[in-house]
Amino acid sequence: MIKKINIASFGQYQDYKWDSIDDLSEKTLQRLNIIYGRNYSGKTTLSRIFSCIEQEKMIERYEEAQFSFEMSDSSTVVHNNLTTAYKFRVYNSDFMMNNLSFFFDERGSIKPFTLIGSTNVEVQGEIDIIDQELGNEDTPQSKRGILKEIQTNLLSFEKEKSTIEKRLSEALTAEANRTIKTNPHYWGQNSGTYNRSNIEREIDEILKNPPAEISADQEGKLKQEIDELVKPPLSILSESSPKLNVIIDESKNLVTQKINSNKLIEALLGDPDLNFWIETGYHLHQEEHQTCKFCNNMISSSRWEALKDHFNKEMEELKEAIDKQLEVLEKSKGALANFFENKGIIAPAFYHSLQEEYKDVIAQWDTAKTAYTDVIKEIESRLEHRKSNIFDILEWIEVEDPSEKILEAIKSANNLINKNNSYTEDLSRRKEEYRKELRLYRIHTFILGIRYSEEKAKISNLDKKISQHIEDRDKLQNEINELTVKRGELELKLKDEGKAADAINHYLAQFFGSHHLQLEPEVESCDDVKRTVFRVKRGEELAFNLSGGEASLIAFCYFIAQLKDELSGPDAEKLIIYIDDPISSLDANHIFYVYSLIESILCEPLKYAQLFISTHNLEFLKYLKRLTAPPIPEKNGAVSRLDLCIYREEKPGEKSRSVLRLMPRSLSEHITEYDFLFKEIYSVIKPLKGDRHKYIENNYTQFYNLPNNMRKFLECYFSYRRPDVVNPLCAETLKELLGNTPWPKMINRIINEGSHLAWAEKGAMLLDDVQEAEKGAVLILKAIRSKDRVHFDALCKVCQIDLIEDKIEL
Structure with a gap:
């Protein structure tokens, strides 16, 4: 059960710690706990904390709240972990709203519930067999136990598969994005994107047809080819010989020409x-x-x-002819000197793969050009000699004409040019082929390094296991569902909403004498779905516009009837029940019957783990003190009960907050509010040890409530003493009590103007105003002692006040 309550933040409860409360630090909650608090003090808010645990979730508007319950088994129930072995059941205004919305809106309903009817041994036996077969997750051989094992294994396989797939995915993504896509030797800039999908497709291709190994030298050559820039196209050379035979014939004539x-x-x-x-x-x-x-x-x-x-003229003409021929020879020789270069036939114009063939063509050309040049030089020599020896007729020695060699070299060059131009046209395709060759070899090396095939084999094996487990799980889940449905059908034979309605009606009749109000179950259809609802009837007619008292009666009987099965079941000792103000809107007669219902159904059988009952009504509190409290076996005559109070603390400059404290002895032992108010007034004039100013600061709530307490006490006092007066706190009654003095006006000002602690707004004036209120308290007590000594002494006796012991003179 709950030992202590700590509330960091929940509604008006702020920074509340059980052990920080002086009168509670040495105590713990008991099995029966009675809580008194005035309206708006925080009783319902406290019950809502219990509702959070009952529903195993933070209720609406309190999602960010924080609290903790210290349990007797050393566990702790906290706001972010509401799981507990105990079963919480809460009755409060929210319970009525959620379950009996008909009371607040005629379009609402009263939710039905069922109670176990007469025992059906055969049906119960079938249910027991199904329960045994179904078992629970902790029963190894039961269906639910096997299902949990399958689900655990399935989760493990799926997690392992996910881990491998994630590892492979990350590796492939990194390889695709960081290695391949960014390397121009693997992927072209204009080839679009390259990602994990691309590499996965190429891995499939590699696995079907692994690439051949590429040596370092081969790799270097392929990279050079990829790095090649596009070469401009070269023009084809004219394939014609240089006509050297004509020059030879002309030169021969000049060398051998005779002069007269x-x-x-x-x-x-x-x-x-x-x-x-x-x-x-x-x-x-x-x-x-x-x-x-x-x-x-x-x-x-x-x-x-x-x-x-x-x-003579003949000689001159011969010389001129020789000079012209020499010019022709020189031009012919010059034309061949840089012929290839002038036509763009140079090494950079050809691709790397054609450089060897280029060298061969150049060598062929150089050989032909040299032969051609040598013939030209020979002819030039002969012409120069004739020119110098113009009258000598030389014998002509035939020279070899290398024109065919020149033509063959030009043809070889044209063949190379064609290859080079064709290479340009096919370069993009070749580059993509070379890139793919290098890329596939790179990927092949990569997947060997990450053991791709082994990892995929693991995934495939896990897929088979997962598929089998899913099949087993679904099959077993269907069997469980079928058994669950069958169990529900059997359970319906044991349960009956009518018995729930009968139980509520029984409580209404037996404890409240209410025969005119009854609940009846009715079946209604909505969208072809049948459901049972409870209808409230007054006699034979549907009852609308229920009074607050009638709604409270039905709601509380509904709650008690709901608990009936649990109170008689095996888990009764795990029930922690919180009942918040069950007598709301009830008259005095019904208050006793609520007490009787709680006593006979809950307290006398003692079938609960822990019970909390809160109220604002002092008369109901008086009855609650009579409830049967669980005995404490190790302490003769002692019972497990704790009386508590909820106060709304108000402190100047700070937001008010609710505080749970030990119930004052005057309220715990002497039930009436009148006694309690008398003692509260007396306590402020009682001499104190130590700094009175410090005491006031630490007990500001007592002084804050002093004007209210004085007003309510005098109202009660005058109501009984002067029932003939309409307004008990009129000038006439105050004058009768205090005499013809200035005090009636002072008392009137304190209990009216000061009832809201007006002096708290004055800051530094606080102590002086409190002293005035204390003086008023002395005047009231002294006047009653003087006017009504027997009554005053009776109040002192019941509140255990000894004026002599306290050294007070009135």
Whole structure:
């Protein structure tokens, strides 16, 4: 059962700790607990904490609340773990709203419940067999036990599978996103995205057809191919020979051409140098030819005629022809010198894979070009020699024409150019092939490293186990469902809503003498679904507009009837029951009957673990003190009961809060409120040890309530003393009590203006105003002692007050 209650935050309860309350720190809750509190003090709020545990969830509007119950078995029930072995049952206004909404809204209903009818041994035996077969999760060989084992194994397999799949998924995602997608040797920038789905498809391809191993050298070459940039297309060379044979023939004619020698100077014919020297002088002296510029002698006309005949037009034309031929040869030689380069046939223009073939073509070209150049040079030499020895007719020695070699080299170059241009057209496809080759080999290496096939085999094996367990689970669950349905059908034979209604009607008639109000079960259909509801009838008619008292009577009888099976069942000793103000709206006559119902059904049989009853009614409290309390075996005559009070503490500058304390002895031992108020007034004038100012601060609630207590006490006092007066607290009655003095006005001001602790707003004036209220208390007690000594002494006796012992003079 519950030993102590701690409430950090729940409605008006804030920072409440059982052990911090002086009069409770050495006590614990008992099996029977009586709680008194005025309206709005926090009784219903306290019951709602019990409702949270009953429903195993935080109720609406209190989702963020915090509390804890210390239990007798050393366990703790807290707001975020409401599981407990005890069964909580709560009666409060929420119970009425949830179960008997008809009382608040005619469109509402009264929920039905069933009670076990007359014993059916055969049916009960079938139920017992089903219960044994079903068992529970802790019964190994029962269906529920086996189902739990299957579900546990299934959960384990699913968790293991999920772990492997997550591990593989993370590895594949990382490989796809971080290794492959970001490496241009594996995936092209314009190839779109590459993710886990892509790598999974390629893994399937690899597993069907593993790629061949790629050596480091092969890998390097493939990467070079992938890194290749697109080369511009090259133009095809014209495949024509250089026509060197024509040049050879022309040069041959010039070298072997004869000059007419009839008028030649013999001396010059055999000396080419002298001939060149004379020819040069001849051309220098043609303008001024009378005197030799070298020897300054006269040049005769006959000499000039001889020189003109020697250096004739034929010789000049031959020389000019030789010079032109030399120019042709030089141009022909120059045209071949950089022919490939000028046509863009250079190494960077060709792809890496064609570089070897390029070198061969260049070598072929260089060989042909060298042969061609050598022939040109030979012809040039011969022409130069003839030019220098213009009168010598040379014998022509035939030279080899390398034009065909040049043509073959050009054809080889064109073949290479075609290959290069074709390579450009197919480069993108080749790159994708090379990338895929490298990528598949990389993935193959990767899946070997992560043991992909082994992990997939584990998943496949787990899938088989999971599938089998799901099949077993569903089959077993269906069997359990069928047995549960069958059990429910059998249980319906043992249960009867009519008996529940009879029980409620029995309590209404036996304890409250109410025969005119009754509950009857009725079956109604809604959307083709039949359900049973309780209807309230007054006589033979449906009852509407029930009074508050009638609703309270029916609701409490409904609650007690609901407990009937549990109170007589095996779990009765686990019941913790909280009943909050069951006498709401009831008249004095019915208060006793509520007490009788609680006593006969709950307390006298003692079939509960713990019982809490709270009330605001002092008359009902008087009856509650008579309830049978469980005895404490180890203490002769002692009973397990604790009397408590709930106070609403008000402190200046702070929000009010509810506090659960030990019930004052005056209220615990002497039930009437009148006695209680008398003692409260007396307690403020009682001498104290220590600092009175500090005492007031620590017990501000007592002083806060003092004006109210004085007003209510005087109302009661004058109501009995002067029943002829309409207003007990009029000027006339106060004057009769206090005499013709200023005190009646002071008392009137305190009990009216001060009843809301007006002085609390004055801060520093608090102590002076409290002193005035204390003076008023002294005046009231002194006046009653003087006017009605017998009555005063009786009050002192019942409240255990000794003026002499307390050293008080009135």
